[in-house]
Amino acid sequence: MNRSLNLFAGIIGSFALSCYALVLLPQQQLGGLQPQTVEDEGKITEIYPINNVAVEKGRAVYASEGCFYCHTQQVRDAQNGTDLERGWGVRRTVARDYIFEKTLFLGSNRVGPDLANVGSAKWRNEPVDENPKYKPAKRDAAWQLLHLYAPRTVIKSSNMPPYRYLFEKKKISGQRSADALALTGADAPEPGYEVVPKPAAKALVAYLLSLDKSHPLKEVKGSAPEVAAK
């Protein structure tokens, strides 16, 4: 009987240790993180961008389509990879970057590029590979929609599946819709028709364009010299 008591104690104790070290301690340390504030001449300003409620629908599309099985949303520092050199962010991401995200998509595999900052004007991803015909100054909503509909039109060697079911083909009645895709060649619908995004595609793009973690944070060296100097 003594032996089975030892066994039980060992099994319960080891589980408790695992739970304490990997769940409770992280929760204690990170579970209550607050946005960073900066005191500027006596006035306290939150410098963390607050999530837009309108992008929550797009976040749900991102979750349901499983985008996070191929795209991460975490930028590693220079010692841990080439993320910064690739232009996926201006600094590494830290726990405080995710405090407002109800569901967060750190991801575990990169079949596609990291998207932590894809909405930022500074984001880039190997511009030499892009089809120059479609290359805009910034990856705006029109670019993102086109890329979702026909990835290889804009990134020649893209391995992303086309998400055509997020779009619909409509007969043009009178004026062309403002958000109709500018398609040419094999992708283009027959004359008199246009391809327009469904609400889910628009929400997804709104979400993608909201992704930007390039603001400086005190805990990340090099990202905020003026704050770090204090």
Place this chain on the structure above:
Amino acid sequence: MTAAALAPTPTAAPAPVAPSAAQVQTGERAAIDASASGPVLFFFGNAILWLLLATVLGLITSIQLHSPTFLAGWPITTYGRLVPAYHNALGYGWATLAGMGVAIWLLARLCRVQIKLPGVLITGAIFWQVGLTVGIVQILGGKSTGVEGLEIPGSAAVLMLFGYLLVGLWGALLFGYRRETPAYISVWYLVAALFWFPWTFGLAHLAVALPVQGVVQSMIAAWATQNFLHVFITAIGLATAYYLIPKVIDRPIHSYHLASTGFWAFILFSGLTGAVRLSGGPLPAWLITLSIAATILLLVQLATVSTNLLLTMRGQYHMVYHSPTVRFTVFGVISFTIASVIGLLSSLRSVDRLLHFTFFQSAQTHLLLYAFFSMVMFGAIYYILPRLVGCEWLSSSLISWHFLASAYGVGVLVGGLAIGGLASGAALANPESIFSQVIEDTSRYYVASTLAWVMIGVGHVIFAFHFLLMLFRIGQPGGEPTLFAPIGEEKH
């Protein structure tokens, strides 16, 4: 179930006045097997149906890796929905049901207790599978929670947990009423598995439902996935190997002391390794360092368990040539050893930063879940089933084909994913490389994985067909196990 009537009846010869101890033992075993046959056959049969579903999903997702437009036109067959469906069907469908079926049978045998009210176990398996089916349908319908590893929505997870608790409770009762003391090493592993899983699964889903804030959510999901694979699944696989190898070669375990050391190292360190899944990520450094240290300390377990099992086999390796059970199980144990060594090396920061976000991770998962665990489960099913249905497997050729298809299949699958992962990781370490071109170039390795899935699929169809024959009692007459070749007849 009429298994009792059909079970091999060693007492058919008129018993002498006082039955010998051996006869009492065989009689008792037959009674235990008869009591277990209903639920265990139910678990195995359903597990194999999930395995077939997982095979189809695995094949489609593999094709999509090198041909991204394949079945991309419909929401339910998009890669991002099929991948979690595949993982859940394989992990919670096949692996858990097969593992629980084996665990129940092993506990009944090793604790020498007959199973009372087998309907409870079957009810548990039904609840588990209803929950799992609802969960997978929801994932395919776009209702995933969006948390990797915990995609099944809370309501379906509650059904699964309830079903699990019925089965787990019955397993615990078998241990509680055991007539064999002290408990054999397999029983230690099984009790640990039965206890760890529901707590991990329940707490993790609770944390997602609350939800906990920010990266803690990802940490808990990583912890839950790691505990499922590296504690629950691994423990059942090792328990089974510790039972089957000594049993079939008819020799006690090499060292009980090593077995005990290995168990305590396993249970202490495995549960601390979860954060390696988030290595390099936005988490405190101490957390990742702790998990890397625990992974390195698991070397104690690797060294003791692998040497112990392989030393038990010493001088008996020719049994791999004769016995299907030994062939599958030894393949599994060797795979476990390889998986542990690779797991240790790839947890080191210098290696991890190259391979972390590549298919190398997927190669490791398949090495553990298929090359180790599933192969041991196949070995166990080949061992257990004749004892439940009363006849032996019809054809050693079918078993041999299944082994070849699964062994070569998983070899190519893991090889393709690992080489593809290494190639893309190495190429991406150069900041001048073009990301999308690297991914496109390395996707050709996954053509090999697709071929591997076809091979594995052929093996599974053969296995399922053979299993079905056994359910209808179509096989060799009971008594002598179906061997690849009679013992004593060596091929040179």
